[in-house]
Amino acid sequence: MSGDLAGLYQQVILDHSREKHGFGLAPTADASSHQLNPTCGDELTLQLHATDGVIGSVTWEGAGCSISMASASLLHDLAPGLTYDEARERIALFRELMQSRGAGVEDEDELLGDAIVLEGVSKYVARVKCAMLAWVALEADLAQLDAAH
Amino acid sequence: MSGDLAGLYQQVILDHSREKHGFGLAPTADASSHQLNPTCGDELTLQLHATDGVIGSVTWEGAGCSISMASASLLHDLAPGLTYDEARERIALFRELMQSRGAGVEDEDELLGDAIVLEGVSKYVARVKCAMLAWVALEADLAQLDAAH
Amino acid sequence: MELATPLADAEVLRLRRDFPALNQQVHGRDLVYLDSGATSQKPVSVLDAERSFYEHENSAVHRGAHTLAANATELFENARATVARFVGARENEIVWTSNATEGLNLIAYGMSNASLGRGGADAARFVLTEGDEILTTEGEHHANLVPWQELAARTGATLRHIPVADDGTLRMDEAERLITGRTKLVTFTHVSNVTGVLNPVDDLVRMARAVGALVVLDACQSAPHRVLDLAALDVDFAVFSGHKMLAPTGIGVLYGRAELLDALPPFLTGGSMITTVTLEASGYLPAPQRFEAGTQKVSQAIALAAAVDYLSSVGMDRIERWESELGARLVGGFSAIPGVRVLGPGTGVHRAGLVSVDVDGVHAHDVGQFLDDRGIAVRVGHHCAQPLHRRFGVTASTRASAYLYNTTADVDAAIDALAGVRAFFGASS
Amino acid sequence: MELATPLADAEVLRLRRDFPALNQQVHGRDLVYLDSGATSQKPVSVLDAERSFYEHENSAVHRGAHTLAANATELFENARATVARFVGARENEIVWTSNATEGLNLIAYGMSNASLGRGGADAARFVLTEGDEILTTEGEHHANLVPWQELAARTGATLRHIPVADDGTLRMDEAERLITGRTKLVTFTHVSNVTGVLNPVDDLVRMARAVGALVVLDACQSAPHRVLDLAALDVDFAVFSGHKMLAPTGIGVLYGRAELLDALPPFLTGGSMITTVTLEASGYLPAPQRFEAGTQKVSQAIALAAAVDYLSSVGMDRIERWESELGARLVGGFSAIPGVRVLGPGTGVHRAGLVSVDVDGVHAHDVGQFLDDRGIAVRVGHHCAQPLHRRFGVTASTRASAYLYNTTADVDAAIDALAGVRAFFGASS
Ligand SMILES: Cc1ncc(COP(=O)(O)O)c(C=O)c1O
Numbered sequence A, B: 001m002s003g004d005l006a007g008l009y010q011q012v013i014l015d016h017s018r019e020k021h022g023f024g025l026a027p028t029a030d031a032s033s034h035q036l037n038p039t040c041g042d043e044l045t046l047q048l049h050a051t052d053g054v055i056g057s058v059t060w061e062g063a064g065c066s067i068s069m070a071s072a073s074l075l076h077d078l079a080p081g082l083t084y085d086e087a088r089e090r091i092a093l094f095r096e097l098m099q100s101r102g103a104g105v106e107d108e109d110e111l112l113g114d115a116i117v118l119e120g121v122s123k124y125v126a127r128v129k130c131a132m133l134a135w136v137a138l139e140a141d142l143a144q145l146d147a148a149h
Numbered sequence C, D: 001m002e003l004a005t006p007l008a009d010a011e012v013l014r015l016r017r018d019f020p021a022l023n024q025q026v027h028g029r030d031l032v033y034l035d036s037g038a039t040s041q042k043p044v045s046v047l048d049a050e051r052s053f054y055e056h057e058n059s060a061v062h063r064g065a066h067t068l069a070a071n072a073t074e075l076f077e078n079a080r081a082t083v084a085r086f087v088g089a090r091e092n093e094i095v096w097t098s099n100a101t102e103g104l105n106l107i108a109y110g111m112s113n114a115s116l117g118r119g120g121a122d123a124a125r126f127v128l129t130e131g132d133e134i135l136t137t138e139g140e141h142h143a144n145l146v147p148w149q150e151l152a153a154r155t156g157a158t159l160r161h162i163p164v165a166d167d168g169t170l171r172m173d174e175a176e177r178l179i180t181g182r183t184k185l186v187t188f189t190h191v192s193n194v195t196g197v198l199n200p201v202d203d204l205v206r207m208a209r210a211v212g213a214l215v216v217l218d219a220c221q222s223a224p225h226r227v228l229d230l231a232a233l234d235v236d237f238a239v240f241s242g243h244k245m246l247a248p249t250g251i252g253v254l255y256g257r258a259e260l261l262d263a264l265p266p267f268l269t270g271g272s273m274i275t276t277v278t279l280e281a282s283g284y285l286p287a288p289q290r291f292e293a294g295t296q297k298v299s300q301a302i303a304l305a306a307a308v309d310y311l312s313s314v315g316m317d318r319i320e321r322w323e324s325e326l327g328a329r330l331v332g333g334f335s336a337i338p339g340v341r342v343l344g345p346g347t348g349v350h351r352a353g354l355v356s357v358d359v360d361g362v363h364a365h366d367v368g369q370f371l372d373d374r375g376i377a378v379r380v381g382h383h384c385a386q387p388l389h390r391r392f393g394v395t396a397s398t399r400a401s402a403y404l405y406n407t408t409a410d411v412d413a414a415i416d417a418l419a420g421v422r423a424f425f426g427a428s429s
């Protein structure tokens, strides 16, 4: 096994991909979006539960590779308590991290919490889509809430 | 001017292309066919006049390059007196000559008469279609007569 | 007939020197390329043929009278003759396309144009109306499914499917039931790009002929890998792609029986496919020019002929036998790994040199990544065959596909790597 | 804005060394290639870019997860970004086609699919019915005429034409009259491939916008030769071909404004352009993938990006000025020869670097042959523009067309040769 592969599949990621924090859809939600990765047919539905402009929790369901599942699980851990704008900021930063080709981004530890374990994905251009799936879903949820206003 | 070009445009050819023996359509004919060279838009209509299975004369009209015009004119001189089968034989031989890439074919002098001045065309693959136009028209005329029987 | 000697590792290693891309490292390991089912690598002779064209003859074909143009036209038409011979066809039965997908769309659009009244009485046999049926199978690549869905939607015809059995073969009992007087066209793949199953062309052609239906063969996974004689198979149309058979991207072939091609209404229209054009209307040339509008894929066609020459010099019968050995070795090795399920036929069944597997508890993307880390390139995903994956109860799989430049060592490396996957991802616990 | 310095002979002779095909002899004379309007020659950097791809990255794009596939995908999408920048477009507005002809057919078939109900409400603006009009011009290449004839025949719409004046320009008074509320689409060439006339894009766009019609620009003869900013021109769609701009055959570009491309129903269908496929129906991706079915022209797209880099490094503004000098020199020289008539604008009028002539008493084929004998490659025939030739009262003409690698000596050689034609064929008598 190369060092690269160990960097991509850190133990935290493999654990999250099995534990899937926040897995299971609630009967209702304030916003919900469905995302698809057409290359592999992976799918993910992500619900947003919020009160007064602050995220309460994120729940999701889907099937996909360990990267996409771990990423959704990590996002579930990160999101609660963030305002919409803060959440958007984190999504933007995470996207930047994913496009950094292994170089990382500033303030990542502080703002992205455990999700920075996904940094290794940025060296694998073809896998960035997997890691982004849940975050793109959250972005779509936030856009729905905006549109509803 | 290269020797090739002089071989292609022999004086006989240039003369025929201007004199156009047999140019002008008759009011009636035993068979008539229209041929087109789609690359350049050249067109030719060739009429066959025959009695008892023997070609009486060939008349034609059309616009095209010196090679196609000369070839029709030369065919007009060659055709009279040939039986249908003899004409078919000459057409086949002329086609072979055109595909010979300058190598010529046997018995060409005897069977093709003055039309052997077109031998130089066979070195110019792109021009073979021009030289064949009238001959293909005669072939189509003969096929019409066959079909009428 | 005597059987050809298959290739063997020593000879394959010699051939492999002709393929520059195979001589490189990935993640510090020698590349093991087992993704030829997606696209093949190219030998130097093919790269040289294309480059030489650009250095010497490059110019407009069928349009110019100057020396370069005449030379280019000749090379281009000789390429057509070479490819025609390779698949048992006549020159005027070979139409250049940009890939197999375009070839299938060409047939489908030709038929919808006929259905809109283009092509007149000659095109009557291509007309589809409500009540008519198009028959495809559950095992097709999207390229041989979606164009027919769209054709059905455009014409009001109904699309039906021959189901696939658990072992990946077509349910021929169902085919018998589905091919009726209403069936106007039957289309199916020669070899499945997921299971490696070889479909029974003769039986399907016989059934289709009995009801007067047209037959289309998707030869994408057969033309590169086995002896192909389209006239002998007696299909009406066939398609394949150059990039899967040592040639560049951007070139494919549509084969059609001459009398059908001359009757099918044109698809793409423009320059070089016309006789006379007025502002109001245009006349069209016979095939193949009829279907070759605009400037063609000239250097790619010439390179495809060079690819075909390379394949022929090795011998298609020998390649076929070698790949069938590699396929058997892959199936044997993969199915012996606990938690690995082979999609389609298992060991002991004749198959092409490609095998797709589902690994219990590990997503195909992760499997592929693990193999890539060892320098092994395989394909992961649905391989453009979502319905067939759904049939097998999975959304994605991992496919290893071999070609003439693969050795038994390549196959063994893939088997060895696959055996380590579940432990790495903690799926065996 | 400061004017760029045009190229000059000394620099052109240095550039020419990059083009291997130009360094050869024909009939014992140095080749003078004046047929770039048909297809261009290729610099070494373009040939190298393509070869390097096959030696290193070649593999399936957008379909694989292994290292080669990821690298290939990246080069392929970077190529799209390079070409987008070159013509003032965004990446998702650039669709790969195999040539300009296919691009025009894509729009026409997208519209006929919309007219058959495909694409739903989003596609309403592409629907054509009886009474609707498509407007093209008398001066078009067959590629921008025949697909619209066929679209009209499929939908019941009427095709109309802006006539061409004696000097080759469009009759804008007639355009004014012809563009009405019934006009749904206006399509015209940016630069004529026969007369070198530059059409008034701004005026035509303004008229079309006023009635809500779509505008299609055939940029085949402009993209290779002048600075092109499609967003600034404000057209809805545009097409051009790689082979005319230093790139290989088999690659072209369709530009479309993003919101239009995402609403236009798909044309070719198959793999890689879908979201979810069931046996019954399929969902489609947004542009550009929506229009890129099957394995793409990967190496050709990468080579086109290398071609664009080459052109940009020389400078499109400088190329444009140089060609306009060469065009003026050609027109001046040709029109001074007795019995030679220039089709379209004469001396003193701004034009592209191409000129077509009719030689009194000598057929174009013979003219071309005579020039070829001196090593000069020109195009003879109707240049896929029969209606325009008919407008000028001829069936064929002889065209000399220049590019960045042509010198004034090339132009003078053509003028000198043409001056000898009528005497050789005895037409001056
Ligand atoms: C103005 C114009 N339009 C369209 C075309 C067609 O281009 P292609 O044959 O590359 O599709 C050409 C070139 O032949 C052209 O000059």
Ligand SMILES: Cc1ncc(COP(=O)(O)O)c(C=O)c1O
Pocket (backbone or CB within 6 Å): C037, C038, C099, C100, C101, C102, C141, C143, C144, C189, C191, C192, C193, C218, C220, C221, C241, C384, D271, D293, D294, D295, D296
């Ligand atoms: C069976 C089959 N059909 C069709 C295709 C489509 O070929 P292409 O993408 O070259 O058009 C493929 C390959 O992807 C295939 O394997």
